[in-house]
Amino acid sequence: xxxxxxxxxxxxxxxxVYATPLLxxxxxxxxxxxxxxxxxxxxxxxxxGAFTGTVIAYFTGxxxxxxxxxxxxxxxxxxxHAVATVILGADQTIAGTAINMLGPGIVIMIAKVLxxxxxxxxxxxxxxxxxxxxxxxxxxxxxxxxxxxxxxxxASTYLVFIAVIIVWFVFYKTxxxxxxxxxxxxxxxxxxxxxxxxxxxFFCVCMSxxxxxxxxxxxxxxxxxxFRPISIVGQGFIAIAAVIFGKFRPQGALxxxxxxxxxxxxxxxxxxSSGFNMHLISMIPYIVTVIVLIxxxxxxxxxxxxxKPYVKSR
Amino acid sequence: xxxxxxxxxxxxxxxxxxxLLSIILGFLVGAIFLVVMRxxxxxAYGRLFHSVSNVKGITYVIVYSVPYIVAGxxxxxxxxxxxxxxxxxxxxxxxxxxxxxVGIRFGTLPRPVLVILCFLVAMLAGAVWGIIVAFLKTKxxxxxxxxxxxxxxxxxxxxxxxxxxxxxxxxxxxxATANISENATLLFSKDFIKKMGFAPTANGxxxxxxxxMIVIWIVIEKTTLGYRLKAxxxxxxxxxxxxxNVNKSIMTALAISGALAGLAGALQLMGMGGRISIxxxxxxxxxxxxxxxxxxxxxxxxxxxxxxxxGWLMYxxxxxxxxxxxxxxxxxxxxxxxxxxxxxxxxxxxxxxVKSKPGQK
Numbered sequence: 001x002x003x004x005x006x007x008x009x010x011x012x013x014x015x016x017v018y019a020t021p022l023l024x025x026x027x028x029x030x031x032x033x034x035x036x037x038x039x040x041x042x043x044x045x046x047x048x049g050a051f052t053g054t055v056i057a058y059f060t061g062x063x064x065x066x067x068x069x070x071x072x073x074x075x076x077x078x079x080x081h082a083v084a085t086v087i088l089g090a091d092q093t094i095a096g097t098a099i100n101m102l103g104p105g106i107v108i109m110i111a112k113v114l115x116x117x118x119x120x121x122x123x124x125x126x127x128x129x130x131x132x133x134x135x136x137x138x139x140x141x142x143x144x145x146x147x148x149x150x151x152x153x154x155a156s157t158y159l160v161f162i163a164v165i166i167v168w169f170v171f172y173k174t175x176x177x178x179x180x181x182x183x184x185x186x187x188x189x190x191x192x193x194x195x196x197x198x199x200x201x202f203f204c205v206c207m208s209x210x211x212x213x214x215x216x217x218x219x220x221x222x223x224x225x226x227f228r229p230i231s232i233v234g235q236g237f238i239a240i241a242a243v244i245f246g247k248f249r250p251q252g253a254l255x256x257x258x259x260x261x262x263x264x265x266x267x268x269x270x271x272x273s274s275g276f277n278m279h280l281i282s283m284i285p286y287i288v289t290v291i292v293l294i295x296x297x298x299x300x301x302x303x304x305x306x307x308k309p310y311v312k313s314r
Numbered sequence: 315x316x317x318x319x320x321x322x323x324x325x326x327x328x329x330x331x332x333x334l335l336s337i338i339l340g341f342l343v344g345a346i347f348l349v350v351m352r353x354x355x356x357x358a359y360g361r362l363f364h365s366v367s368n369v370k371g372i373t374y375v376i377v378y379s380v381p382y383i384v385a386g387x388x389x390x391x392x393x394x395x396x397x398x399x400x401x402x403x404x405x406x407x408x409x410x411x412x413x414x415x416v417g418i419r420f421g422t423l424p425r426p427v428l429v430i431l432c433f434l435v436a437m438l439a440g441a442v443w444g445i446i447v448a449f450l451k452t453k454x455x456x457x458x459x460x461x462x463x464x465x466x467x468x469x470x471x472x473x474x475x476x477x478x479x480x481x482x483x484x485x486x487x488x489x490a491t492a493n494i495s496e497n498a499t500l501l502f503s504k505d506f507i508k509k510m511g512f513a514p515t516a517n518g519x520x521x522x523x524x525x526x527m528i529v530i531w532i533v534i535e536k537t538t539l540g541y542r543l544k545a546x547x548x549x550x551x552x553x554x555x556x557x558x559n560v561n562k563s564i565m566t567a568l569a570i571s572g573a574l575a576g577l578a579g580a581l582q583l584m585g586m587g588g589r590i591s592i593x594x595x596x597x598x599x600x601x602x603x604x605x606x607x608x609x610x611x612x613x614x615x616x617x618x619x620x621x622x623x624x625g626w627l628m629y630x631x632x633x634x635x636x637x638x639x640x641x642x643x644x645x646x647x648x649x650x651x652x653x654x655x656x657x658x659x660x661x662x663x664x665x666x667x668v669k670s671k672p673g674q675k
Binding site: 084105112113118230233285293302 | 398450456461463466475595648657659660
C-alpha cells in the first residue's frame with residue numbers, strides 16, 4: 001500500500017510537471033486559433049522561449065526574469081507570425097512552418113556564439129523555477145510523503161492553473177473574449193459591427209507566442225536544467241493536438257494536456273522498472289489520444305474562419 | 315492591343331520571380347546573421363557554393379535530394395487535393411522501416427525483385443498510415459492534423475521498437491538495425507563510382523524521383539482521378555454536389571500521398587543509410603517535405619527543383635562548421651525563404667508602388 005501511494009504520488013507529480021509546458025503552449029494555441037489564425041509555429045515559439053528563458057536565468061540568476069523573457073521571446077516570433085498572417089494575409093500554414101524553422105535556427109545559432117556549443121550551461125537549483133511546497137508536509141507518514149511528492153511541483157504549475165481560469169474568464173465572460181471568438185467565426189460580420197478584426201487577431205497571435213514562450217521556458221527551467229536543440233522537439237505539436245482534442249477551449253486543453261502529462265508520468269514510473277519496453281510505453285499517450293477521440297470526443301468544432309486570411313476590403 | 319508590361323509588373327505577376335526573390339532575401343538575412351556573429355560571409359557562402367564545384371559534390375547533392383524530392387511530392391500532392399499532410403513524417407518512417415525489414419529478412423532474393431519488393435512494401439506501409447488517418451476523419455470526423463501528429467509519434471516509437479527486435483537489430487553493439495542486404499540497395503557499382511568520380515553513396519534513386527515526378531504530374535493534370543481530387547480540394551461541397559464521393563477522394567488522396575512519403579523513406583534507406591538507427595528525436599524528412607513542397611509551389615517540376623535546392627543546402631550546410639559557421643545557418647536561410655514565400659503578396663503588390671492607386675489596372 002505504501003509503495004502504491006508512493007508511486008501514485010510520483011505519477012501525479014510527473015503528470016503535473018510534464019503537463020505544465022504543454023498547457024502554457026496550449027492556452028497560447030487557443031488564443032490564436034479561436035481568433036481565426038492557425039498557428040503551427042507554436043513549436044518554434046516554444047523553442048525560442050526555452051532558450052531565452054534559460055539564458056537570461058543563467059546570466060541574471062533570476063528565474064522569474066528568465067521565465068518572463070522566455071515569454072517575450074515567444075511573443076517576438078508571435079508578432080512575426082502576426083505580421084505575416086494578419087497584416088499581410090499570408091497563408092497561415094506556410095508562415096507557421098517558417099517560424100518553426102526560424103525559431104530553433106536563430107536561437108541555436110545564438111547558443112553557438114554564447115556558449116560555443118548548441119547546449120546552454122545547466123542552471124543551478126536557485127536559477128530554476130522554485131518548488132513552492134517542497135517538504136512542507138511531514139515525511140513521517142506515508143500520506144505525508146505522498147503529499148510531498150505531489151506538491152513538490154514547480155511554481156509555474158500553480159501559475160498555469162491560475163492562467164487557465166483567467167483565460168477561461170477572458171474567453172467566455174468578457175466583451176473582448178466574445179469579440180475575439182466572433183473574429184474567428186465571422187470576421188466580416190465583426191467588421192460591420194465596428195470590431196477591429198485586424199487588431200484583435202494581431203493581439204491574439206502575439207499573446208499565443210507569449211504563452212508558447214512561457215511554455216518553452218518551463219521545459220528548460222523545470223523538467224531539465226539546460227537548453228538543448230532537442231529540448232522542445234514535438235511538444236509544440238502535442239500542445240496543438242491537446243487544443244484540438246479540447247475543442248479549442250481552455251478547459252478542454254487542460255484535459256488534453258493533463259492526459260499527455262499523465263502518460264509521460266506513467267512512462268517515467270514504468271520506465272524505471274524492467275520488463276517494459278520503453279518504446280512501446282512511449283507510444284501509449286498517442287494511442288490513448290486516438291482511442292479517446294474515437295470513443296468520447298468525436299468531431300470538434302473548428303472556428304469557422306480558422307485558417308482563412310482576412311483581407312479588409314478597400 | 316496588348317500593353318507591354320513594365321519591369322515591376324513583370325516582377326509582380328511572376329510567381330517564379332517571387333520565389334527567386336525570397337531565396338535571395340533568405341541568403342541576405344543569413345548574411346546579416348553571419349555579420350552579427352562576426353563570421354566571414356564570403357567564407358561561409360563560398361563553402362556552400364564550393365560544395366557543388368565538382369562531380370563528387372554534385373552527386374552528393376543529388377543523393378541528398380532524392381528523399382526530399384519524393385517527400386516534397388507527397389506533401390505537394392496532398393496540398394493539391396486540399397489535405398495538409400503533416401503526417402508525411404510518420405509515413406516516411408513506417409515506409410523506411412518496412413523496406414528495412416524486407417531488405418534484411420529477404421536479402422537472398424535477386425536484386426531487381428528485392429528492390430521492387432522493398433518499394434512496394436514501403437509504399438503500402440505509408441499508404442496504410444495515410445488511410446488510417448483518412449478513415450478516422452471520414453468515419454468519426456476526427457481532425458486529421460491532430461491524428462497525423464499522433465501517428466507521426468506512433469510511427470517514430472514503432473520504428474525504434476522494431477529496430478531493437480532480435481532478427482532486425484544489428485549483431486554488433488550499434489543501436490540500429492542490421493544493414494539491409496546489398497541486393498536491396500540502389501548504389502551504383504564501386505568501380506563505376508570510382509571511374510566517374512562520384513560520391514561513394516551515388517545511387518539510382520534520382521531516376522525513380524524523376525519517374526515519380528512525371529507520374530504525379532500526369533495524375534494531377536491529365537486524369538479524371540486527379541481532376542476529382544483537385545475538385546474536392548477546391549471546394550468539397552461543390553464537388554459533392556457535382557457527384558464526387560468526397561470521403562472516397564480524401565481516402566485516395568491520403569493513400570497516394572502516404573505511399574509517396576513511404577517510398578521516400580525507402581529511397582533514403584536504400585540509397586544512403588542502409589540501416590535505421592534508434593533515434594532520440596524525429597528526423598524531420600516529412601517536415602522537410604512540407605518546406606520543399608512550399609518552395610516548389612506544389613508543382614511537381616517546381617518541387618523537383620526545390621528538392622535539389624534543399625538537398626544542396628543540407629549537404630553544403632554540413633560543411634559549414636569547417637569554417638566555424640553553425641550548421642543552423644541553413645535553417646535560418648530556409649526559414650526566411652519560406653517566410654517570404656508566405657508573404658509573397660508584398661512582391662505581387664510591388665507594381666502598385668509606381669501606380670499609387672491600388673486595384674487599378
